[in-house]
Amino acid sequence: MYAIEKELKILRQFISPKLMDDLKKWKCYSEDEILAAEKRLHVKLPVPIRDIYRHMADLLVTSGYLRPLELLHWEGRYLGFFLSPGEDSVVGIQKGKTSGELYMWEENDPKGISWEYLDNLETACEEGDEEGKRKAVAAYQKYWKRRNIPFIHAPLNVHKQDQGPWFNQHLEGYGLFLAIHSIQEWEGMAWHEHTGETTCLFSDFFPARFSKEYFQNIAERIQDDFKPLSDHPELMDLDDFPLRMAYVHKDLEALLILGLEPVCFMLLTKGVAERALLEKVQEQTGLAFHVGF
Known part of the structure; x- marks a missing residue:
């Protein structure tokens, strides 16, 4: 690992x-x-x-x-x-x-009882209630200790775990996938609230009809400026798909993420996306980038 x-x-x-x-x-x-x-x-x-x-x-x-x-x-x-x-x-x-x-x-947990304890813990965390957190955790652990008594179930x-390329079968790859996927979800939900900002951009959708060579060409064109997020290829690979799950800019100024389907790229920057960077990414991918879908 x-x-x-x-x-x-x-x-x-x-x-x-x-x-x-x-x-x-x-x-x-x-x-x-x-x-x-x-x-x-x-x-x-x-x-x-x-x-x-x-x-x-x-x-x-x-x-x-x-x-x-x-x-x-x-x-x-x-x-x-x-x-x-x-x-x-x-x-x-x-x-x-x-x-x-x-x-x-x-x-x-057929009756979903443990979820009630989780809800109690979440409420206590929101309220900063340390005693409430201790009680919720103790009740949760007591419940599962009882459920684990031999022969009770x-x-x-x-x-x-073998659900395909996005759901990596090993711990480190799966953990990275979930982190990337979570960032995508949050940004995907929030973009319409911040339409004047250019720290999260989406590319045009990929063509409805495309070949493996189409994505291989993109992978070759971006490699001068973007490298896979991980130095361990197997953690970012998507089976035999030419592109990796996520790329980071050589100057650590941008993150290029492949959509889950995939249907488009998401480009994240730490600050307002510089024009030179945006123009270069658009040239390399052959796709326009913009705020929102």
Whole structure:
């Protein structure tokens, strides 16, 4: 497994300041808090997960894709970290496995009781109610401790996470995908509220009919100025698709993200997009960039 601290720190630079207020409900976690969770769980958390909780937890928990550190719990031999986009499944690891392979399963919570405790924790966080947070966490952990009593429920229906190129099958790649996807979602929802700003731009839609060579040509044209977000190609690859999931500008001034479908590019900049940068990107991709769709 790879550490993904470098990639997460780059991504964090492109979370728009206008979105940061929405992330204050949750927080990123300290090393001491992670160590306390490891002691409670009797496990050393994988390096990529530690990186995510330290550098991207506020965004991913707010987006509904990451379980708060206080609520991590074993379910049999499985420890779930993520909630899969568009699914009712939990994604996590198997006890004793060190390969970073991910597994999916539906939690044994048929009445959805644990969600009530999560709601209580969320409310307490919003109100800054420390006692309320402690009570919600204690109730949640007590509930799952009881659910884990042997033979109280049927075995989990567990399978390896294998939902295609965007849903990377390994921990570090999947974590990066969720971070990128969350940033896309937030910016996609907020662009119409900030139509006068040029820190988030969308390209024209890709042609309705295109070939693999079309995207291969784009990949070759942008490589002088943009490099894949990660130095580990397998974390950014989309099977045999010529483009990677995300690219960062050589001067760290822009982030170029491939849409989930994909239907277009999203271009994020730290400040107002400079004309020279925008003209170069439009020349390299052959697509016009503009505010909104």
